[in-house]
Amino acid sequence: MDARDLRVSDAEREHVGQLLQRAVGQGMLSLGEFTERMDTTLAAKTRGELNAVLVDLPGIQLVGEHAPQAVPYPQPAPYGQPHPQPQPHFATAEPYRGTVGHPGSVVRGRMSTVKRQGPWQVSPTLHVDSMMSDVTLDFTEAIMTSQVVEIVVSDYFGSISIVVPPEATVDLNAVETVAGSATNKVRTGPPIGPLHVVVRGKVRFGSLTAKHPFGTSWKRMLG
Numbered sequence: 001m002d003a004r005d006l007r008v009s010d011a012e013r014e015h016v017g018q019l020l021q022r023a024v025g026q027g028m029l030s031l032g033e034f035t036e037r038m039d040t041t042l043a044a045k046t047r048g049e050l051n052a053v054l055v056d057l058p059g060i061q062l063v064g065e066h067a068p069q070a071v072p073y074p075q076p077a078p079y080g081q082p083h084p085q086p087q088p089h090f091a092t093a094e095p096y097r098g099t100v101g102h103p104g105s106v107v108r109g110r111m112s113t114v115k116r117q118g119p120w121q122v123s124p125t126l127h128v129d130s131m132m133s134d135v136t137l138d139f140t141e142a143i144m145t146s147q148v149v150e151i152v153v154s155d156y157f158g159s160i161s162i163v164v165p166p167e168a169t170v171d172l173n174a175v176e177t178v179a180g181s182a183t184n185k186v187r188t189g190p191p192i193g194p195l196h197v198v199v200r201g202k203v204r205f206g207s208l209t210a211k212h213p214f215g216t217s218w219k220r221m222l223g
Contacts, residue, residue, distance in 0.1 A: 004048030010110055016041050016050055017131065017156060021204060023057050031179060031205075038157070042111065042132070109133030109158070117163075119143055125150045128201075130158040138163040139195060140213055148191055153201035153208065155180075160203070162210040167193035170210040174200035177208075185211040 020037050023029045029037070037053040044050040105123040107114060109130040117138035124146040128135055130153075137151070140163060153160060153175065164170060169189055175182040180203040190196070199208070 006047050008044055008047055008050050013041050028057055109135055128153045131156040133158045136161045140165050148196045151199045155203045155206045158206040160208045163213055166212055168195040170197045172199050176202045178204040180206045182208045
């Protein structure tokens, strides 16, 4: 079977998405081109389809790919014999094996809805790895193991909601956004209550919001 016809995994699609994001940062792709190629990447089923979004990007290769060797110009064939034709080079890739696991808990979403709510146990460090997903982390009834919780985010085209109890504080100062938004609707500053959430990382073409549960402001007004 031709290597181009081999099926690809979600990890390989994710890896190519990271390469495309790097190409945007280097000025090789516009945001519109990035969006179009990400759509192709997420829909790709074979390596040939996946490689198609990378073939015109110099210096960007799939994991395990070797730089193509120069094809020598064919020498003239003896009179009366057909000229040899150079063989085209197609980029191939070894299966992507992912990255080293993060310490603490990992919340991962791929084109899905992910919720952590109710009495779930929270590690001191959470890693949110999402792509085109709706992620909700609700700490109002969570079982805490520390006063300060660090959340490291890496998001593409997603929406992340962090819901905290009224006494909690949230710090979003270390969040970097690329054509996205990070909105804090709760108190910030040093940890003065039972929970302080520190968020850092990058949100690309998505949104991150820290907020209280629905109706909290009305309860405060009504005493």
